[in-house]
Amino acid sequence: MVDTFVIPLVKIIIVLNATLVGVTYMVLLERKVIAWAQSRLGPMRVGPYGILQPVADAVKLMIKEDITPVRADRWVFTAAPIIAMVPALIVYAVIPFGPEVNLFGRQVTLYITDINVGLLYIVSVASIGVYGLILAGYASNSKYPLLASLRASAQLISYEVAVTLTLVSVILVAGSLSMVSIVRAQESAGVWFAFVQPVAFVIFFIGGLAETNRAPFDLPEAEQELTGGFHTEYSGMRFALFFLAEYANMIVVSSVATTLFLGGWLRPFPNVAALSFLGIIPSWGWFLIKSFVFLYVFIWVRATLPRYRYDQLMRLGWKVLIPLAILNLLVTGLVKVLMA
Amino acid sequence: MGYAITFYTLAALILGFAILVVTTKDTVHSVLYLVLDFLFVAALYALLSAPFLAVIQILVYAGGIVVLYLFVVMLVNLKRPPEAHRDPARRTKLGFGLAVAVLAELGAIALFGSNIPAPAGIVPAAPLPVSGNTEEVGWLLYTSYLIPFEIASMLLLVAMIGAILLAKRDL
Amino acid sequence: MIITPTHYMLLSAALFIIGVIGVLVRRNIIIIFMSIELILNAVNINLVAYSNQLQNAIGQVFAVFVIAVAAAEAAVGLGIILAFYRNKETINIDEMNVMRW
Numbered sequence: 124m125v126d127t128f129v130i131p132l133v134k135i136i137i138v139l140n141a142t143l144v145g146v147t148y149m150v151l152l153e154r155k156v157i158a159w160a161q162s163r164l165g166p167m168r169v170g171p172y173g174i175l176q177p178v179a180d181a182v183k184l185m186i187k188e189d190i191t192p193v194r195a196d197r198w199v200f201t202a203a204p205i206i207a208m209v210p211a212l213i214v215y216a217v218i219p220f221g222p223e224v225n226l227f228g229r230q231v232t233l234y235i236t237d238i239n240v241g242l243l244y245i246v247s248v249a250s251i252g253v254y255g256l257i258l259a260g261y262a263s264n265s266k267y268p269l270l271a272s273l274r275a276s277a278q279l280i281s282y283e284v285a286v287t288l289t290l291v292s293v294i295l296v297a298g299s300l301s302m303v304s305i306v307r308a309q310e311s312a313g314v315w316f317a318f319v320q321p322v323a324f325v326i327f328f329i330g331g332l333a334e335t336n337r338a339p340f341d342l343p344e345a346e347q348e349l350t351g352g353f354h355t356e357y358s359g360m361r362f363a364l365f366f367l368a369e370y371a372n373m374i375v376v377s378s379v380a381t382t383l384f385l386g387g388w389l390r391p392f393p394n395v396a397a398l399s400f401l402g403i404i405p406s407w408g409w410f411l412i413k414s415f416v417f418l419y420v421f422i423w424v425r426a427t428l429p430r431y432r433y434d435q436l437m438r439l440g441w442k443v444l445i446p447l448a449i450l451n452l453l454v455t456g457l458v459k460v461l462m463a
Numbered sequence: 464m465g466y467a468i469t470f471y472t473l474a475a476l477i478l479g480f481a482i483l484v485v486t487t488k489d490t491v492h493s494v495l496y497l498v499l500d501f502l503f504v505a506a507l508y509a510l511l512s513a514p515f516l517a518v519i520q521i522l523v524y525a526g527g528i529v530v531l532y533l534f535v536v537m538l539v540n541l542k543r544p545p546e547a548h549r550d551p552a553r554r555t556k557l558g559f560g561l562a563v564a565v566l567a568e569l570g571a572i573a574l575f576g577s578n579i580p581a582p583a584g585i586v587p588a589a590p591l592p593v594s595g596n597t598e599e600v601g602w603l604l605y606t607s608y609l610i611p612f613e614i615a616s617m618l619l620l621v622a623m624i625g626a627i628l629l630a631k632r633d634l
Numbered sequence: 635m636i637i638t639p640t641h642y643m644l645l646s647a648a649l650f651i652i653g654v655i656g657v658l659v660r661r662n663i664i665i666i667f668m669s670i671e672l673i674l675n676a677v678n679i680n681l682v683a684y685s686n687q688l689q690n691a692i693g694q695v696f697a698v699f700v701i702a703v704a705a706a707e708a709a710v711g712l713g714i715i716l717a718f719y720r721n722k723e724t725i726n727i728d729e730m731n732v733m734r735w
Binding site for chain 3: 466470478481482512513515532535559565608627
């Protein structure tokens, strides 16, 4: 009774709360990092060093007027931000933050569940997230959002193919679809998969940037291009939901990359006994550190690179990344057959 | 007990949303009901101990095919809906009546046909050398059913080329 | 109450008939295509239910092939609809009754 209901419920509450708080503080983190890259300080007024800025942002967005365009499809208009946000949150059901630990006398696993098609579940849930974009543009009943949303969703489904192909090569190396098994495979191999599959890692990173509509692939929501893209007509809390959904997707991509390529909860060089002093930091601590580094690189890339034009973006996705991912898959399969 | 409740709930939702798909006037709402229908069918597959097929259903059907339908619906944005006027040559009530008759017949076959004993030729499946649902499906696809697998991949390639050619503006 | 494959077969038959009604009654060709997808899903439910009953994964293999064929058919069908719409500006199936114009 306690094991089937109470413990997963507590885990879900902890993960959801941590995610939502993390997402709101991502806003502050991004503004600070981009500011430092541009030799300025970022938000400093609200609270010491601007720590309370997300609170101010949240209050502002909640008290803003909620405008719905005339003749917009009411239900779809309201549902679109929710459809954009929910997939980013339910992916956390399969991400492992750590192995089994001993808490209050029971063995508790530091992941909510481990289904044996875990990686496919993540990919399929991510493909549902496209609907939020399409429906937002359609429901706004206005030209610019419709065009922007069609472009954004075309970008998303194109890069989904490349990302899924790289995930297949990781599955080939690990031999299983379950997330926990992939981390254990890295533990038994003694090396992170980022060094075994470097091409897949790079393609996953670029694809992850494009999947979350982040610079340099953020044409669909760039203010200078399409007057705000698919969320032009949204204001107040619904706009906040879109923004939070984007940051939540970023954190999801970082978590998945950490689990698949950077060793999940393992410390660097997990099999070398000489470095066991690194075990002071708990397993979930290593997970958070690695995800944070990945997120920092995301923000760093945004501060540094200029934006891709739409046809360059599609050309990159279809003509460069997909052939590279297929080639990587072929070479991985060949090496696995020859080595066995 | 829990299985029965889940089955009846899912069945009611699947049939309810299917009826909504077929009867809604607005095409975009119809497509959205179809997505929900597919998600509940995926839940039904998970209930039937087929997790691989459940995620494939979400990934391919709900996340791929229906997105395609949604794109086409938005590109074919008509001002005057196609069912604005009645067509006297179309026998709507007759079609409906015939379909209900066929459903009654199928239901009768399903309910009363279970009295027929199973034919003697059914042999239980040979145990496969792998364990786990995904591994079993993969094993069968790559060993016993390799030729249909290759033909399906050719079919998808041909469909891809065909769709690109059909949708191009200038050949 | 034990749920037997007969229950799944009744569900599958009902979904099939709803799809058939959609194909026969509606005139919007996109809704007709979506009803065809409903029919294919009904068949899949039946296959997977019996695969579970007989503990043989071949039902699921067949269902995977059905999904692949449905994807191919949807892509080509929607391409045809787009090409037709570009020429005749209609998606009413009663108006798609000439072979050339």
